[in-house]
Amino acid sequence: MKKIKTTAIVGMGALGLLYGTYILDKKFPVCYVMDEKRVRKYENQVFYKNKEPYTFSICSYKNMEPVDLLIVAVKYTSLQAAIEEMAGCIGKDTIIMSVLNGISSEDIIAKQYGRAHLIDAVAQGMDAVKFGNELTFSKMGELRIGAKEACERKNLESVKAYFDEIGMPYQADENIxxxxxxxxxxxxxxxxxxxxxxxxxxxxxxxxxxxxxxxxxxxxxxxxxxxxxxxxxxxxxxxxxxxxxxxxxxxxxxxxxxxxxxxxxxxxxxxxxxxxxxxxxxxxxxxxxxxxxxxxxxxxxx
Known part of the structure; x- marks a missing residue:
């Protein structure tokens, strides 16, 4: 089973910030990856989670090396562009987890990178709201994770071990x-x-x-x-x-x-x-x- 040591997040919306700040609070490495225009916009910006300030490691797609876990948290309208640009983050053992709404993002990602890189996930029970650089929420919610296809099961076990290590609220779901x-x-x-x-x-x-x-x-x-x-x-x-x-x-x-x-x-x-x-x-x-x-x-x- 692959041990997850490095995590990157694509997307700085409500869920991207919710999970990024959580991982950072647990003293584990995490960075946000984006195009160079957004890097210039966000690299020196302070973000707030329930009024608490955060600064992040922010990298451009072109300067990224493969990570162990890539969390995709962009809007659906930005998904295809992200898929095309995030290739540098993905090595032969990189696990990709999408927290997008809808029922199609994993299939869309799989067309480019294959199901063997994926796990399936549902983010639920949170009331996170983000306006500007401020994230507010009263409930963290949880992730439901599973493997739609057999080739994803090894990834699922790695993510479960990582979530256990950092205390991420989650449940493994047999019928994802x-x-x-x-x-x-x-x-x-x-x-x-x-x-x-x-x-x-x-x-x-x-x-x-x-x-x-x-x-x-x-x-x-x-x-x-x-x-x-x-x-x-x-x-x-x-x-x-x-x-x-x-x-x-x-x-x-x-x-x-x-x-x-x-x-x-x-x-x-x-x-x-x-x-x-x-x-x-x-x-x-x-x-x-x-x-x-x-x-x-x-x-x-x-």
Whole structure:
């Protein structure tokens, strides 16, 4: 089993900073890797986690050597560019872990680097919000990790040992595909609803139109998931809605943060994916169609 000694993170959003600061707090080496333009922007910047200041080791892609673990934490809209540029970080034994939303990032990465470099992961239960250089959260959440294919199992064992060593909150999940679809269902509901209704976790879990839209969008994911052969059920929906209830009511998901900052959102990996699979299986998905159209209208007015 390979021992993980060096870690790099691609992406300095909420999750990138959440995990980078955690690893740094545990006195383990970690650096952020990015293009040279971003290096110039961030190399002397101070970041804050719940008001505590942090400075990081920041490297450009072209100056990187292979690391043991590469955590990909960019937005979906930046994933393809990151895949093309991060080659210098990846050696023959490098393990890649994506914490992106959606159900497709691992497959996209595997097209370039192969499944033998990957593990599958779901980040859930955190209420991290990042604006500018400030990260705030009340719950760290946890990582669910697993191996979709047999070639990933050796990587999974290495990551488990590393997470045990640094005390990272995680659980190994034997049915990681089911877990990924469950988190996808949640994201389809809460991310898009919060952006469209300009609300937070409290707003989308309180009885009313936003809550009804969120639940309807999630139920449409159940229908397409079952059509895809994933036995996701109403029980999963109830568990994820209950999980939302444990988060700060003032917290907000990434798409709401995108809307406030007037950034392109990840609507294509949420409603966009639902619409494509719905067409494939002949399933009606009016809630996701409404959310997709509404997000596109919001983005058109930036």
């Amino acid at each position: 595909v089911h877990r990924m679809w469950g988190k996808f269902m949640l994201n389809v509901g809460v991310n898009q609803t919060c952006m469209v209704y300009q609300t937070n976790y409290g707003g989308c879990t309180t009885k009313g139109e936003a809550n009804r839209t969120m639940i309807a969008a999630m139920r449409e994911v159940i229908a397409i998931g079952q059509a895809e052969g994933v036995p996701i059920k109403e029980k999963d929906l109830n568990e994820y809605v209950a999980l939302l209830g444990t988060l700060s009511r003032e917290g907000m998901p990434s798409m709401r943060q995108d809307g406030i900052a007037k950034r392109p959102s990840e609507v294509e990996i949420f409603a966009g994916t639902v619409l494509k699979l719905a067409e494939k299986h002949g399933i009606l998905v009016p809630a996701n169609q409404f959310l997709y159209d509404s997000v596109k209208a919001i983005e058109a007015n930036y």
